[in-house]
Amino acid sequence: MKKMASFLPLDIDFSIDPLDFTPKGEIITRKLSSMKDAFVDQDAADKMLANGQDPLIVKVFMAEIPAEEGFLMVNINAVYPGKVGNEYFMTKGHIHDDPEHAPEVYITLQGNGKLILQNKNGDFHVSEMRPNKINYIPAPWAHRCVNVGDDPLIYIGVFPSDTERDYSFDSRTFKQIVIEKAGKVAFADNPLQNK
Ligand code: MN
Numbered sequence: 001m002k003k004m005a006s007f008l009p010l011d012i013d014f015s016i017d018p019l020d021f022t023p024k025g026e027i028i029t030r031k032l033s034s035m036k037d038a039f040v041d042q043d044a045a046d047k048m049l050a051n052g053q054d055p056l057i058v059k060v061f062m063a064e065i066p067a068e069e070g071f072l073m074v075n076i077n078a079v080y081p082g083k084v085g086n087e088y089f090m091t092k093g094h095i096h097d098d099p100e101h102a103p104e105v106y107i108t109l110q111g112n113g114k115l116i117l118q119n120k121n122g123d124f125h126v127s128e129m130r131p132n133k134i135n136y137i138p139a140p141w142a143h144r145c146v147n148v149g150d151d152p153l154i155y156i157g158v159f160p161s162d163t164e165r166d167y168s169f170d171s172r173t174f175k176q177i178v179i180e181k182a183g184k185v186a187f188a189d190n191p192l193q194n195k
Pocket residue numbers: 094096104143159165
């Protein structure tokens with residue numbers, strides 16, 4: 001309890017455009033080159049990279065909060081607009097390593113997204129991400145955020161601060177992918193599943 005007592009009230013300033021968060025802790029950036037395997041159309045990804053395109057897909061500012069039991073982490077996340085082939089830019093997707101005690105809340109501030117959820121029993125669920133929506137992700141559900149709009153998808157996440165993110169629940173596990181088909185957002189069976 002001594003450590004908790006030593007942590008003082010924390011106020012964070014953030015902005016959406018430009019994306020910023022102060023005081024800053026860890027900053028995570030993912031360009032196409034660092035998450036190429038997440039996308040189904042590897043030829044399209046290779047072509048973009050060969051043409052010198054390595055777009056920024058995800059940026060996350062984490063707060064400076066101890067990664068210990070009893071704390072809540074808060075972060076601000078951006079998923080930028082774009083596609084690899086016909087598949088929208090998205091997060092890699094992960095499940096929390098403590099499936100009993102590590103839920104997460106997303107609060108969307110800007111944009112239009114699909115929150116893809118799947119548990120270890122294979123149950124699949126899609127939630128909408130947009131301003132004035134709060135998404136509650138129960139602990140045992142893997143989650144991936146897909147930007148299906150034209151603006152950056154910006155959302156705040158809150159979760160137990162000692163949570164480890166397990167990325168082994170990945171593009172070979174999610175049942176469906178989100179693609180553009182005839183100019184519209186569509187879902188398709190994931191051809192990588194169980195490959
Ligand atoms: Mn999470």
